[in-house]
Amino acid sequence: MKKLILASLISTCSFVAFADVAVIVNPSNSNSLDKNEIKKIYLGKSKSFADGVKVNPVNQNGNSVVDEFNNKVVGKSSSQLNAYWSKLVFTGKGTPPEKLDSDQAVIDFVVSNADSIGYIDSAKVSDAVKVIATF
Structure with a gap:
């Protein structure tokens, strides 16, 4: 009985309502990306959008949005x-995306850079950016 109660308590406590993650680009960007293409960008395996424009991805410093994005998109x-990324940097084979401190910092960066891509909490999306995917 104690195990059943403990299991119920743990599963109840571990249920956390995570917000969806919105992947955003500059409104002038006409590219569409699927989950696999976004994953390749964030793993440094793809360096440009489909139209040939160099992509400039940005990450966020550790928070729940980062964890959600990493789990749902990057896997x-x-x-x-x-x-x-430590391995790629050490071997000289890559540089991780720049890390910004907040959803608003990502929005500001994407608005200012037509070649950028970022992700934010979907509740923070504004008209200033274009959402290309939600996870």
């Missing part, structure tokens, strides 16, 4: 992704 935990 890695934050620690796995940090290890992945």
